[in-house]
Amino acid sequence: MRQALEGSQAIAQAVALCRPGVVAAYPITPQTHIVENLAKLVADGKLKCELVSVESEHSAASVVLGAAAAGVRAYTASASQGILLMAEVLYNIAGLRVPVVLTCANRAVSAPLSIWNDHQDSMAVRDSGWIQLYCADNQQAVDTTIQAFRLAETLELPVMVCVDGFVLTHTLEPLDLPEQAQVDAFLPPYRFSRVLDPHHPLTLGTLVSPDDYTEVRYAHHRAMLRALDVIPEVDAAWQQITGRSTGGLIAVEGPEEARVGILTLGSVFGTLADARQLADAPVKLIHLRSFRPFPVAALQRACQGLTELIVLERAFSPGAGGIVGAEARAALMELEHPPRVHNFAVGLGGRDVPLEILERLLAATGSEPTRFAIFDVDLSRLPEEER
Amino acid sequence: MLEIRIHGRGGQGNVVASYLLALAAFESGKYAQAFPSFGAERRGAPVTAFVRLDDAPFRRRCQVREPDFLIVQDQALLHVPGVLSGLKEGGGILLNAKADSDGLQRQLGRKVVTVPATELALAILRKPVPNTALIAAFLALTELMPLSALNEALQKRFRGEVLARNWELAEAAAKGVPVGLWRERAHAASA
Numbered sequence: 001m002r003q004a005l006e007g008s009q010a011i012a013q014a015v016a017l018c019r020p021g022v023v024a025a026y027p028i029t030p031q032t033h034i035v036e037n038l039a040k041l042v043a044d045g046k047l048k049c050e051l052v053s054v055e056s057e058h059s060a061a062s063v064v065l066g067a068a069a070a071g072v073r074a075y076t077a078s079a080s081q082g083i084l085l086m087a088e089v090l091y092n093i094a095g096l097r098v099p100v101v102l103t104c105a106n107r108a109v110s111a112p113l114s115i116w117n118d119h120q121d122s123m124a125v126r127d128s129g130w131i132q133l134y135c136a137d138n139q140q141a142v143d144t145t146i147q148a149f150r151l152a153e154t155l156e157l158p159v160m161v162c163v164d165g166f167v168l169t170h171t172l173e174p175l176d177l178p179e180q181a182q183v184d185a186f187l188p189p190y191r192f193s194r195v196l197d198p199h200h201p202l203t204l205g206t207l208v209s210p211d212d213y214t215e216v217r218y219a220h221h222r223a224m225l226r227a228l229d230v231i232p233e234v235d236a237a238w239q240q241i242t243g244r245s246t247g248g249l250i251a252v253e254g255p256e257e258a259r260v261g262i263l264t265l266g267s268v269f270g271t272l273a274d275a276r277q278l279a280d281a282p283v284k285l286i287h288l289r290s291f292r293p294f295p296v297a298a299l300q301r302a303c304q305g306l307t308e309l310i311v312l313e314r315a316f317s318p319g320a321g322g323i324v325g326a327e328a329r330a331a332l333m334e335l336e337h338p339p340r341v342h343n344f345a346v347g348l349g350g351r352d353v354p355l356e357i358l359e360r361l362l363a364a365t366g367s368e369p370t371r372f373a374i375f376d377v378d379l380s381r382l383p384e385e386e387r
Numbered sequence: 388m389l390e391i392r393i394h395g396r397g398g399q400g401n402v403v404a405s406y407l408l409a410l411a412a413f414e415s416g417k418y419a420q421a422f423p424s425f426g427a428e429r430r431g432a433p434v435t436a437f438v439r440l441d442d443a444p445f446r447r448r449c450q451v452r453e454p455d456f457l458i459v460q461d462q463a464l465l466h467v468p469g470v471l472s473g474l475k476e477g478g479g480i481l482l483n484a485k486a487d488s489d490g491l492q493r494q495l496g497r498k499v500v501t502v503p504a505t506e507l508a509l510a511i512l513r514k515p516v517p518n519t520a521l522i523a524a525f526l527a528l529t530e531l532m533p534l535s536a537l538n539e540a541l542q543k544r545f546r547g548e549v550l551a552r553n554w555e556l557a558e559a560a561a562k563g564v565p566v567g568l569w570r571e572r573a574h575a576a577s578a
Contacts, residue, residue, distance in 0.1 A: 004413035006406070137446065167448050171422040172406045174413055270446035352450045 007138040007169040012037030014145040016047045017183040021072035024052040024063035030080040032105040032169045057082035061089035068098045073190040080107035083121040094129030099152035107165040108349040116350020117165040119314035131159040132292040136269040139175045140246045164267040224293045249295035252302050254284040264312040275358035296331040306339040308365040316345040321372025344375035389577035390451040391438040395460030398430040404518035405436035410540035412440045415532035455576045483517045511556040519553045520560035527561035529573035
């Protein structure tokens with residue numbers, strides 16, 4: 001049903017439609033009100049689910065790991081320092097191949113202390129072996145949350161749904177919430193192949209010697225690469241039911257013959273889309289929905305014919321540069337005529353990304369490619385010796 | 388596209404005001420977006436929220452830098468740097484104040500309408516929460532949508548006596564401003 005909802009509320013409703021058996025979360029900052037809304041649904045008797053308020057994000061992740069391994073659909077949400085505190089368990093969830101869904105309400109990481117939006121938190125757990133899907137708007141957040149459970153359970157891999165903190169989670173906007181019957185038709189009851197069951201004992205998480213460790217890691221990598229096929233399939237199946245696609249691995253907008261492209265992740269995409277329309281700029285906009293697995297072939301296809309690619313990201317690796325930029329550059333090297341890559345970080349720690357950014361980005365493609373720069377840094381705010 | 392910036396203090400219901408306005412617009416068939424400016428909110432601290440309304444869908448998420456209208460929940464905020472910045476030529480300021488509009492209009496050199504929203508709220512809600520009154524006054528000034536759209540929005544948030552009192556407050560506030568004064572400006576922007 002079409003309604004105007006705040007992002008957090010919409011995501012909570014989407015989670016509830018997936019009928020989780022256990023939701024575990026640390027309820028205090030940096031938590032969003034996704035979990036508060038879920039708690040309300042449980043208290044009102046609208047969602048039959050065990051809600052576990054834990055004392056830390058480390059415990060939240062541990063509870064959902066245990067619940068999912070015991071055969072119950074499990075969900076958690078966090079952001080920022082909470083994701084970092086979870087990091088150890090995130091690796092365990094992924095390495096044990098337990099299908100858990102987590103919403104990361106993307107926020108900057110301390111220090112300097114910031115509560116505002118960027119992508120440093122999810123990027124910090126890039127290599128944990130979770131699927132990471134980024135959402136451009138709250139409709140995508142709803143649809144991706146529901147798809148995430150099916151993906152996770154099909155592949156026995158955990159899925160992190162990355163939703164821009166505040167910019168999406170606290171924004172009220174119109175969206176379609178699917179009907180329960182639609183979700184039920186799309187998402188079969190939870191089944192885990194290695195469920196912990198006292199009648200059929202097995203052990204998860206034992207010591208793995210060098211004899212097998214490499215092979216287990218290989219299998220995990222293979223499963224992640226298999227997700228490159230399954231993510232578009234799941235999106236297509238959802239589209240059959242709702243008529244809406246989130247783009248699968250990568251969504252592309254703009255004229256086919258464009259020579260300049262902008263690759264980005266998350267909610268900045270909407271601002272760029274409006275700016276492109278206002279300026280009628282011949283630019284291809286590429287939304288990297290799936291960052292893990294990294295869709296090399298899809299990105300190569302999307303960049304076919306481009307002479308310039310701007311990679312715009314909301315986090316970076318100090319001392320190296322762009323994270324997405326480095327991966328995109330590596331992927332495009334294999335093209336016969338790769339575009340020049342201009343890599344910028346923007347909107348760190350909640351800095352507003354205005355409509356005018358498109359014009360300024362396009363102007364930047366006129367000069368030699370920038371390996372990496374922080375696009376909106378204001379050097380006048382720094383002491384002279386640090387500029 | 389009509390863009391509105393709402394300035395208030397933590398505890399005055401600034402964010403709820405933005406959500407109510409967007410909800411009312413949505414209920415009357417417009418595309419609407421509302422979001423706070425994401426401060427570490429605490430009681431008394433200046434807080435900003437943004438609303439966009441349009442007849443066509445839009446996707447931008449940047450902050451509103453050049454609003455068509457300002458809604459200011461506290462007269463003292465007029466002296467906070469940035470509160471008046473970017474207000475478009477011909478744009479108006481709806482201010483929660485007891486003082487009459489003329490003096491402030493001369494002083495600021497902008498179109499100002501005042502409404503004693505805190506006093507109305509204290510009398511009707513028995514709480515100094517001015518947001519419902521301000522949104523009702525804004526709808527009366529702009530005639531962007533009938534006041535009944537605000538009633539539908541209030542029903543999404545409140546029930547029972549709280550709903551009834553908020554509605555009473557909305558009707559009282561709407562009567563306290565010149566109906567349709569900003570109609571032309573508002574309709575030109577939102578079409």
